[in-house]
Amino acid sequence: MSVYNFAAGPAMLPTSVIQQIKGDLPSFNGSGMSVMEISHRSDLFEKIIAEAKTNLLNLLNLSDDYEVLFLQGGATTQFAAIPMNIAKTKHIGLVDTGHWAVRAQEEAQKAGIKVDTIASSKIDHYHDIPKVIKPQETLDYVHLTTNNTIEGTSYKTLPELNEPLVLDVSSNFLAQNYLFxxxxxxxxxxxxxxxxxxxxxxxxxxxxITKNDLPSMWNYQILAKKNSMLNTPPVFAIYTANLVLRWLKDLGGVLEIEKRNLQKSNLVYDFLNNSKLFTNPVKKDSRSLTNIIFSTGNDELDKKFIVEAEENDLLNLKGHRLVGGMRASLYNAMPYEGAKALVEFLEKFEKENRGIN
Structure with missing residues (x-):
């Protein structure tokens, strides 16, 4: 049996990408140097980062009117860096869809930005996404988290607003097709x-991207001018991302991977919809393609499920500490066979434990 990793992140890589990495570890492109050793100032790496930019913009269906920055510090750093760079009036709007949206608000406020919550699903325990967003006229932009890993919700299409959007796509990056x-x-x-x-x-x-007085590592103008290499960038991580971008391109792009992600998620949701033991609290029109939350409603039974799932090589299904239960993350690299194996185990577990809950 194969091991399937349902972690919310770091997550699975495509098997072909791992094989390519194994081949490049001893000597990258015949250089005699490991891919983990090559200089970010070398022609070898210049080609990698240039290809990664092109592949990403093509997959997003964006023109070269957009700059691609390869940075460090996680998306959390960008919660403050983005408004500091582009919020000219220091006044933005935020759609509150859960934990990471709230974190984005808090970090922007620490940077001296006024943040108006213009829509929220908090009253519904974040079991859906806000459908009605109040129009605004005075905001620099609206911040939107497209997919919520903890709450298991996502936007199927982007809302049409008067203001431009800033999107945190961390958990469904190139997993769903959006018009930008x-x-x-x-x-x-x-x-x-x-x-x-x-x-x-x-x-x-x-x-x-305009001139400003921000410190260099936060300053988009400086970072763009230096091609994301103001200091040593995460060379190996950029190399790996480019291999994944190639893999997505060869599959047929975002439309094709979205179709595959729908097949995987529908398989799991179809089971949950008919289950007498497991439940998913998210409203159907707000369900995430990539992060499926579910539980039995019994903490001890949930713990038993997680233990037995691991014994069956279904790993990292424990839910986030804020919501408990279980969570299956079906990111791009998760094969259909992984979703099928999960459903087969869910069916087996339900038959064996139906009378306990």
Missing amino acids: KNVDVIYGGAQKNLGIAGLTIVVIRKDL
């Missing part, structure tokens, strides 16, 4: 759908 016609910034950590921990990607309209 009114988007200023797209950002997220790479460790879920695009690679390994240590890399954060920011895609930003070039006309928003």
Whole structure:
């Protein structure tokens, strides 16, 4: 039996990418140096980062009007860095969809930014996403978390607003097809759908990158001018991300991976919809493709499920500490066979434990 890793991140890599990495570890492109040793100032790496930029913009269906920054510090750093760079009036709006949206608000406020919550699903325990967002006229932009890993919710399409959007796409980066016609910034950590921990990607309209007095490592103008290499970038993480971008491109792009993600998530949701033991609290039109939360409603039974799942090579299904229960993350690299194995185990566990709850 294969081991399936359902972790919320760092997450699975495609098998072919891991095989390529194994081949490149001793000597990258015949250089005699490991891919983990190559200089970020070398032609070898210049080609990697240039290809990664091109592949990413092509997969997002964006033009070269956008700059791609390969950064460190996680998406959490960008909660403050983005408004500090582009919020000219220091006044932004936020759609409150859960934990990470609230964190984005808190970090922006620490940076001296006024943040208005213009829509929230908190009253519904974040079991859906806000459908009605009040129009605003005076905001620099609206911050939106497209997918919520903890709450298991996501936007199927982006809301149409008067203001430009800044999107935290950390947990469904290139996993769903969105139209970015009114988007200023797209950002997220790479460790879920695009690679390994240590890399954060920011895609930003070039006309928003202007001169400012921010410290250099927060300053988009300086970082863009230095091609994300003001200091030593996460070379290995960028290399890995480019391999994943190639893999996605060869599969047929975002539309194809979205179709596969729908097949995987529908398989699991179809089981949960008909289960007499497991429940999913999220409203159907707000359910995430990539993060499925569920529970038995019994803490001890949930713990038993997690232990027995691990014994069956279904790993990292424990839910986030804020909500408990279980969580299956079906990111891009998770094969359909993994979702099928999970459902088969869910069925078996339910038959064996139906009378306990």
